[in-house]
Amino acid sequence: MKNSGFNHHFSWYSSGMLDRANTDALVATALRRSQVVLLLGPRQCGKTTLARTVVAPSHPNYFDLESPADLARLAQPMTALAGLRGTVVIDEVQRLPELFPTLRVLVDRKPLPARFLVLGSASPEMLRQSSESLAGRVEIVELAPFTIAECGSDCLDKRWLRGGFPRSFLARTAADSIAWRRNFLSTLIERDLPFYDARLPAPTAHKMWTMFAHYHGQTMNHASIASSLGVQNATVRRHLDLLTGLLIVRQLQPWFENVAKRQVKSPRIYIRDTGLLHTLLDIESPKSLLSNPRCGASWEGLVIEEILARTPHSEAYWWSTHQGAEIDLVLFHKGKRFGVEIKRTDAPTVTPSIRIAQETLGLSRVSVITPSDKSYDLSKDVRVVALADLLAQPQLIVGR
Numbered sequence: 001m002k003n004s005g006f007n008h009h010f011s012w013y014s015s016g017m018l019d020r021a022n023t024d025a026l027v028a029t030a031l032r033r034s035q036v037v038l039l040l041g042p043r044q045c046g047k048t049t050l051a052r053t054v055v056a057p058s059h060p061n062y063f064d065l066e067s068p069a070d071l072a073r074l075a076q077p078m079t080a081l082a083g084l085r086g087t088v089v090i091d092e093v094q095r096l097p098e099l100f101p102t103l104r105v106l107v108d109r110k111p112l113p114a115r116f117l118v119l120g121s122a123s124p125e126m127l128r129q130s131s132e133s134l135a136g137r138v139e140i141v142e143l144a145p146f147t148i149a150e151c152g153s154d155c156l157d158k159r160w161l162r163g164g165f166p167r168s169f170l171a172r173t174a175a176d177s178i179a180w181r182r183n184f185l186s187t188l189i190e191r192d193l194p195f196y197d198a199r200l201p202a203p204t205a206h207k208m209w210t211m212f213a214h215y216h217g218q219t220m221n222h223a224s225i226a227s228s229l230g231v232q233n234a235t236v237r238r239h240l241d242l243l244t245g246l247l248i249v250r251q252l253q254p255w256f257e258n259v260a261k262r263q264v265k266s267p268r269i270y271i272r273d274t275g276l277l278h279t280l281l282d283i284e285s286p287k288s289l290l291s292n293p294r295c296g297a298s299w300e301g302l303v304i305e306e307i308l309a310r311t312p313h314s315e316a317y318w319w320s321t322h323q324g325a326e327i328d329l330v331l332f333h334k335g336k337r338f339g340v341e342i343k344r345t346d347a348p349t350v351t352p353s354i355r356i357a358q359e360t361l362g363l364s365r366v367s368v369i370t371p372s373d374k375s376y377d378l379s380k381d382v383r384v385v386a387l388a389d390l391l392a393q394p395q396l397i398v399g400r
Contacts, residue, residue: 020150023050026141027117031087034139035107036116038093038130040123041143042247042272044165044184047119048091050143054117055089061114065092077102085113093130094122095195100133107137126245144309145169145273148302149391156387160302161289163275174284181279185209188246198242204229208239212249212269213280217297219266240269248272252304255317255330255361264320270301277301299344300328303369303387307331307340310394325356327366333398339366340397346372350382358382367397 027050030037041047048064055062061084063070073080077099081088093099103116120127130138145164148156162168162177165184171177189205200208211225222236229236243249251267271277277298283289289298308316313331320326329340339357341348348368357363358381367385368378375386390396 020046020050020146023141023143024053027054030139030141031115031117034115034137035112036103036118036134036138038124038127038138038140039117039119039143040140040247041121042145042165043121043188044167045143045145046166047121047143049166051089051091051117051119054087060084061086061088063088063090065090065095071096074099078105081106081114086115087117088114089117089119091119093118093120094127097127097130100127100130104133104137107134121246123245123247142309144305147309148306148387149310149394153388153391157286160274160299161278161283161286163273163278165273165275168275177275178279178284181275185276185279188248192246193242196242198238200231200235200239204231205239208236209243210280212240212243213271213277214294215269216271216277216294217300218268219264220269248276250305252316252318252329255319262322264322264326268318270304272301272305274298274302296344299371300342303342304329306390307369307394307397311390312395312398319357319361321356321360325353325360327353327357327361327363330357330361330363331398336364336398337361338398339363341366341368343368343370345370348378348384350378354382365397369397 027037027039039047039050057064063074065071065074074096081102090099103118106114107116124130124140146159146166146169147164148159151159151164151169159169162171163181165181167180168177171180185206186202189202193199193205208225208229211228212220220240222233226233226236240249240251244251248271250270250272252270253267254263254265256263256265271280278284278289281292281294283292289295292298307329311331313333315332317330318326318328319330327339328342331338331340339354339361341354348370354366358366364381366382368382369385369387369390372384372386373388375384375389377383385396
């Protein structure tokens, strides 16, 4: 591909892959208006494939920091990068965070000869130097594994069971999908833990992560896990924070304010990809999923990730009181608060929890997301929203 300027046309994976035109468009737009675009997502979610449609891996403007040769090319980063024109791709930037100050100097040149598409498998918190060195110069685009909308509603059950990582979802057989996910988790343990200096024996780390999976959709008891494994509380917290930083776990923060009710102030944790969750829980088939006690929590996590990936919002929390009232999501959008409950049932009702949340939080509306075939009102300000309708209109739960 030619690399003479900043206007790019993206085409996603060729044979067998799904259309990710929305992400393509976001990256293309970001590259036109920002000096640096930071494309973030967990390992193996498709970042490199997208980047290779922008700059061919054989092009001098492509740097893969897991390649010893490319690392050697960047031993003197200013010398290596200053003469490049067009779009420059730097993959796996978390392996060389000291590169960010150099990028700041390069993107402040007038006129600007090059822009940078920088790929990372870690959150902005783990790439803190990016925000410190490139403030006002960097635009962040997040790439998650395949969403349900990208897979298609006719593939919902497959997406739920296998998760959204491309090689897992598109695997030829269920056994191939399971094998890929097991290998992915092993690779995280063997490669990323030592890199981030979070060393534990592999069997202990795997047990800990499995315990995290059993807390999916709940607040976690760090002390209980630490006691079970014979490690320090700090070790458990470090591993949870590491998996959060690697975009494998979501710690959904609680919303609390100065109200009379005592509110829960601990985050809920979710394994962000249901396929990885099911591997950790040893769930391998639709039958074992539906019969597993964590089935409802798995469904909840699936829908939450879909909402957070596609529904417009500025902030997202969960909310609960010590008296038992709770709501799965509180979304902030255009100065209003919207509640979301996720129920894997065809006949939801307006629960006392919903009413308490409405009164306490001043919610404009509560949407109850279900796998049912149609949407309908439960009351004036509580509406059942069929998942299919949400997929078609992701703004539905925060719009008019």
